[in-house]
Amino acid sequence: MCFPQIILNAFKQQKQVHLKSSQADLVTETDLRVETILKSAIRDKYPVHRFIGEESVAAGECVELTDSPTWIIDPIDGTANFVHRFPFVAISIAFTVNKQVKAPMEFGIVYSCVEDKLFYAQKGRGAFLNGEPLNASGQEGGITCEPDSDDDDEVRWQGLSGLCCIPDDMLCVCFSVRALGTAAVDMCQVATGGADAYYHIGMHCWDIAASSIIVQEAGGVVMDTDGSPFDMMSRRVIAASSTAVANRISQVIQAFPCRRDDEDQCRCICGGKGVNSV
Ligand SMILES: O=P([O-])([O-])O[C@@H]1[C@H](O)[C@H](O)[C@@H](O)[C@H](O)[C@H]1O
Ligand SMILES: [Mg+2]
Numbered sequence: 001m002c003f004p005q006i007i008l009n010a011f012k013q014q015k016q017v018h019l020k021s022s023q024a025d026l027v028t029e030t031d032l033r034v035e036t037i038l039k040s041a042i043r044d045k046y047p048v049h050r051f052i053g054e055e056s057v058a059a060g061e062c063v064e065l066t067d068s069p070t071w072i073i074d075p076i077d078g079t080a081n082f083v084h085r086f087p088f089v090a091i092s093i094a095f096t097v098n099k100q101v102k103a104p105m106e107f108g109i110v111y112s113c114v115e116d117k118l119f120y121a122q123k124g125r126g127a128f129l130n131g132e133p134l135n136a137s138g139q140e141g142g143i144t145c146e147p148d149s150d151d152d153d154e155v156r157w158q159g160l161s162g163l164c165c166i167p168d169d170m171l172c173v174c175f176s177v178r179a180l181g182t183a184a185v186d187m188c189q190v191a192t193g194g195a196d197a198y199y200h201i202g203m204h205c206w207d208i209a210a211s212s213i214i215v216q217e218a219g220g221v222v223m224d225t226d227g228s229p230f231d232m233m234s235r236r237v238i239a240a241s242s243t244a245v246a247n248r249i250s251q252v253i254q255a256f257p258c259r260r261d262d263e264d265q266c267r268c269i270c271g272g273k274g275v276n277s278v
């Protein structure tokens, strides 16, 4: 059975849910299974390639980007959606070489499983959704963003308040806010022109690496929330339909500190904080 079908079949069924760093940071047997299948299929073809996979990192692997070709994998982006059967769950895969942390990397793929939408982009070759070219809107108005599932309550609260109480200053660039519960798919909305911007502090490189290429190749812009160049390890991102929109958002965002993904990240949280059936 192919791995999107594994996700779709499991979507409707009861799941054993393990907590990782917090009540909002979840993993299921399907996350683990999909990551294992993906890694072993890639390893069969490319034995020397390296991986940064969300669930392998949770099990203790380091987030270490070297010059070697590296696959950055989120086997299910939107695990909380998956657990609650909210129909936005995606597989996110990015490929980078030579320690490239800035977009565009080599290529990125985001497959939104329930919607059956395949977003993909390759460096210098444009971005596509189910074969049709993608174009960012070039406008300002609709924003997607996410409250965070970080282990730090302060970070989570900052993200939530950012979502619920858009600061007055932000109203000049925003008339509506959406959150789909998957950073990868939220960000791809900027590539489709369905949203004009996305911002997030506290997510991880596997959540946004693939969609950062897709946004750029669709003519959009990615940058750090402080206005500096995008760095997928910084855990801060603005994706926008134009540089002007990205700059305006970076000026009003309340930034807060986040430990980088590649800093001291060999952390085993296997065993987690508990298990539930949902
Ligand atoms: O854990 P996961 O479901 O792969 O990914 C999460 C989703 O992208 C969510 O939208 C975002 O708010 C979190 O920061 C991510 O951790
Ligand atoms: Mg994710």
Ligand SMILES: [Mg+2]
Residues within 6 Å of the ligand: 031, 054, 074, 075, 076, 077, 078, 079
């Ligand atoms: Mg995930």
